[in-house]
Amino acid sequence: MTLHDRLRYAFTALRGARLRTGLMLLAMAIGVAAVVVLSALGEGARRYVINEFSSLGTHLLIVLPGRNETTGGAPPLVSETPRDLSLDDAEALKRSRHVRLVAPINVGAATVSFGGLERDGVIMGATHELYEVRHFKMGQGRFLPPGDVHHPQPVVVLGARLRRELFGSQPALGERIRIGDRRFHVIGVLQEQGQSLGMNTDDLAIIPVTAAQSLFNVTSLFRILVEASSREAIAPARRHIIATLKARHDGEEDVTVITQDSILSTFDRILGALTMTVAGIAAISLVVAGVLIMNVMLVAVAQRTAEIGLLKALGAPARVIQRLFLTEAALLSLLGAAIGLAIGQAATLLLRHLYPALPFGAPLWAIAAAVLVALGTGLAFGVLPARRASRLDPVQALARR
Amino acid sequence: MIELQGIERVFDVGGQQVHALHNVNLRIARGDYVSIMGPSGSGKSTLLNIIGLLDRPSTGRYLFEQHDVTALSDSEQAQVRRERIGFVFQFFHLIPRLTAAENIELPLVLSGVAPAQRHDKVQRTLQAYGLAERARHRPDQLSGGQRQRVAIGRATIIEPALLLADEPTGNLDRASGHEVVEILEQLNARGITLVVVTHDPELGMRARRRLRMVDGAIVEDTDTTS
Numbered sequence: 001m002t003l004h005d006r007l008r009y010a011f012t013a014l015r016g017a018r019l020r021t022g023l024m025l026l027a028m029a030i031g032v033a034a035v036v037v038l039s040a041l042g043e044g045a046r047r048y049v050i051n052e053f054s055s056l057g058t059h060l061l062i063v064l065p066g067r068n069e070t071t072g073g074a075p076p077l078v079s080e081t082p083r084d085l086s087l088d089d090a091e092a093l094k095r096s097r098h099v100r101l102v103a104p105i106n107v108g109a110a111t112v113s114f115g116g117l118e119r120d121g122v123i124m125g126a127t128h129e130l131y132e133v134r135h136f137k138m139g140q141g142r143f144l145p146p147g148d149v150h151h152p153q154p155v156v157v158l159g160a161r162l163r164r165e166l167f168g169s170q171p172a173l174g175e176r177i178r179i180g181d182r183r184f185h186v187i188g189v190l191q192e193q194g195q196s197l198g199m200n201t202d203d204l205a206i207i208p209v210t211a212a213q214s215l216f217n218v219t220s221l222f223r224i225l226v227e228a229s230s231r232e233a234i235a236p237a238r239r240h241i242i243a244t245l246k247a248r249h250d251g252e253e254d255v256t257v258i259t260q261d262s263i264l265s266t267f268d269r270i271l272g273a274l275t276m277t278v279a280g281i282a283a284i285s286l287v288v289a290g291v292l293i294m295n296v297m298l299v300a301v302a303q304r305t306a307e308i309g310l311l312k313a314l315g316a317p318a319r320v321i322q323r324l325f326l327t328e329a330a331l332l333s334l335l336g337a338a339i340g341l342a343i344g345q346a347a348t349l350l351l352r353h354l355y356p357a358l359p360f361g362a363p364l365w366a367i368a369a370a371v372l373v374a375l376g377t378g379l380a381f382g383v384l385p386a387r388r389a390s391r392l393d394p395v396q397a398l399a400r401r
Numbered sequence: 402m403i404e405l406q407g408i409e410r411v412f413d414v415g416g417q418q419v420h421a422l423h424n425v426n427l428r429i430a431r432g433d434y435v436s437i438m439g440p441s442g443s444g445k446s447t448l449l450n451i452i453g454l455l456d457r458p459s460t461g462r463y464l465f466e467q468h469d470v471t472a473l474s475d476s477e478q479a480q481v482r483r484e485r486i487g488f489v490f491q492f493f494h495l496i497p498r499l500t501a502a503e504n505i506e507l508p509l510v511l512s513g514v515a516p517a518q519r520h521d522k523v524q525r526t527l528q529a530y531g532l533a534e535r536a537r538h539r540p541d542q543l544s545g546g547q548r549q550r551v552a553i554g555r556a557t558i559i560e561p562a563l564l565l566a567d568e569p570t571g572n573l574d575r576a577s578g579h580e581v582v583e584i585l586e587q588l589n590a591r592g593i594t595l596v597v598v599t600h601d602p603e604l605g606m607r608a609r610r611r612l613r614m615v616d617g618a619i620v621e622d623t624d625t626t627s
Contacts (some may be wrong), residue, residue: 005510016498310494313455314508314555315483317476394455398494 001320009100017300021332024289024296028336028378029343031286032370036344038282039366040351042275047359049267053260059100059234060260062092063224063241067256079253083249084220085208087149092244093226098237101227103129104209107136108216110178110180112205114166121162121205123179125212133225141173141188144208152208155186160192161202179205180215234259256300279366283373289336293329297385301392308389309397318390325389329382330375337374341367402563402594403429403452408461410447410617421447422458423617429596431562434589436608437598444617445598446567452477452596453486453565454464466562483512487556487593488586491568493548495555501547502527502536505554511558526554530584546577553584557593564588565613566597570604582607 001009014021065085090104106125111118125211128146130136136143143157156177163172163186172186184207193201213219228237236258246253301308309319351360409598410422421444429435437445450456451463454470463471470481495504502523509519527533530550540548556564566585570578582604589595599605613621 001511002513005513009510012498025589033539088607306494307496310496311507311511312479313453313482313488313494314511315479315481315486316511320511395450398490 001316001323006324006327007331009324010331011351013300013304013324013328014331020296020300024293024332025336025339027289027292028286028333028374029340031282031289031341032337032374033344033347034282034285035279035366035370035373036341036362037155037347037351039275039279040344040348040360040362042271042278043366044351044358044360046268046271046275047361048357049271050264051359052263052315053267059228059231061226061228061238061241062258062260063226063245064256064258065254067222067254079200079295083252083344084252085245085255086219086221087213087225089245089248090221090224091149092248093224093241095244096237096240098233099226100229101129101133103127103133103225103227104221105114105130105222105223105225106209106212106216106218107222110161110215112177112179114175114177117166119162119165121136121179122203123211123212124204124206125213125215127209130206130225132226134201137191137193139191141186143188144206145382149208149210152211154184154211155187155208157188157190157206158186159190159200159202159204159375161200162370179207182211182215183357204329243302273367279369286370286373287377289374290381293332293378294381294384295395297325297329297382298388300328301385301389304389305392305397308392309394309399312392312394313398322386322390325386326379326382329378329386333374333378334371336378337371338372340370343393344370402431402433402466403427404462404464405452406462406464407623408448408458408463410444410451410456411459413465420617422451423462425617425619427612427619429594431594432589432592433594434586434609435594435596436605436610437596437612437614438600438602438605439614441600442503443614445614447617448614449565449567449596449598453488454482465584471600483508484559487559487561487564489549489552489556489564489566489569491542493545493552493572495548495551497540499530500537500539501543501551504540504551505558507555508559522558530554534625544577545573545581547559549573549577549581550584553581555586557588561593563594566595568599569597570599570601578604605618 017191063085065083085104086103090102091301093099093102104127108123109120113119126144127149128144139160141157144155145153147153156179158166158172166172166177167175172189175186176183177186190201190204207215209221226237227239228234238259241257242253242255245255308321322349348360348362405425405427408422408425409420412419412421425448439445439450447456451458458471461471462469466485470478473481492539496507499507505526506519506523509522527536530553532547532550532554535543535547540551543551564585569581569585573581585595585597586607597604597608605611609624609626611621611623612619
């Protein structure tokens with residue numbers, strides 16, 4: 001019996017029992033669709049986080065004061081209270097060919113007011129370099145000007161929403177606003193960006209870092225962002241930063257340097273594992289579908305006993321009969337998987353439409369795995385009914401009708 | 402053509418041994434027309450199943466076309482059925498979802514004959530049994546007589562040497578039963594060995610050679626040609 005004939009025979013058999021076939025296809029389709037949708041959700045979360053980090057800049061290193069690493073062992077004899085990061089520290093970091101940009105930042109909260117309107121805002125002290133490091137885009141005007149850090153101009157760059165809330169439809173450029181007890185000139189407005197790593201730049205007011213230090217009456221920095229000159233330079237830049245700051249802090253290594261790569265790969269691993277887990281849970285429904293296929297195939301064998309007897313009488317060997325039933329199981333699995341994929345993709349598109357911020361999309365491996373598992377369970381659970389069919393005694397099978 | 406030597410068939414029914422066939426010795430020549438009659442449970446269907454290689458004797462030897470087929474494996478026996486033996490059943494055993502033409506085609510499909518050749522043979526067979534108009538009908542759209550003609554077409558499309566019919570008219574009215582018997586006899590006239598199992602004495606008496614079975618043994622063997 002040729003493959004083509006076998007497929008046709010199996011196909012007519014499936015078409016002959018529409019309800020049964022429909023139910024099995026449904027079961028398989030639900031299983032495959034579940035895998036596709038759940039892995040699309042997991043993958044969407046993963047891509048979302050990766051994108052968030054990528055928007056920080058590509059070769060970014062973040063320097064934090066203090067060492068948050070537990071080393072175990074005896075408690076230290078000398079105090080390990082970390083020194084603050086200072087502007088001079090930031091200045092010192094620039095002296096390496098591995099470092100392209102250094103952007104010290106400071107963060108605090110203050111009341112921002114214009115005219116009669118008042119609003120609590122997040123104030124970020126920064127320098128001209130931050131513009132490039134964070135890949136900001138200007139909506140209007142310009143960013144903080146380059147120039148002497150220690151003699152700041154009283155200028156401010158507003159986030160898009162903060163501008164809207166203070167100025168409404170009126171022009172903001174050139175106006176003077178009050179932050180805390182000081183006045184600042186609005187020289188620019190950031191383009192609307194939305195959420196980025198838990199901080200909404202739309203709500204920010206960015207002022208020169210020294211102005212922020214005197215506003216909050218501190219000399220320390222919150223972070224120093226460093227952009228390495230290339231991807232390969234990330235590791236040497238990191239060594240340079242630690243060495244430089246250690247030398248400046250009396251030989252004590254009291255800073256933490258996070259590379260974006262390490263954060264990225266950690267999140268990538270965690271969320272990748274999460275995606276695999278949900279996909280695995282969804283795959284259980286595929287196995288359930290497989291059991292259902294077995295069950296219904298067994299019923300089919302019982303109902304088609306006379307047909308099997310006839311095939312035997314016509315000279316079909318056990319092997320051919322077994323293959324016929326396996327072909328049916330395989331066809332069911334593949335058709336079910338195809339329907340499931342279609343449903344899954346439609347659901348994914350719908351989700352993407354409903355939540356445009358999250359880049360949902362089932363990864364290729366999940367789709368391939370879903371189809372293979374569907375085919376695998378269909379065949380594995382098809383073996384038992386197929387063997388039962390092929391072992392029927394033709395005389396008894398024909399006696400039934 | 403067929404030679405049975407000391408055939409026994411013992412069934413195990415609820416721990417008791419039942420002799421369905423008891424020391425059956427039988428020779429059937431090529432082109433013969435044999436009827437097997439007898440009361441229910443006399444073993445005539447069992448005998449037909451053994452001749453048709455659907456069942457194996459418990460002991461004894463069966464020579465089919467001078468070859469010992471008792472020793473063949475299941476798939477080798479299947480090959481003999483596929484190439485040499487046609488079956489006609491009381492309940493037709495057509496596959497309900499297939500059309501008349503597809504039912505007739507089935508043995509060729511199982512043998513792996515190319516579609517082009519299949520088509521010609523099926524058309525000729527449909528013509529021969531007056532089913533050309535009904536080719537695309539499914540069994541439930543056919544009358545009993547038509548169904549049995551489809552079944553005969555299916556049995557003969559492989560041009561078998563041996564045609565086995567188990568109560569071929571048992572489920573038909575007189576007129577279509579008569580029609581079917583005539584077709585079978587025409588096939589026999591063209592050289593096919595025909596063995597018919599029946600309750601119906603009228604049908605049984607038409608055969609040139611008549612066997613009577615009682616309690617698993619052949620008790621009467623009438624050959625009208627000699």
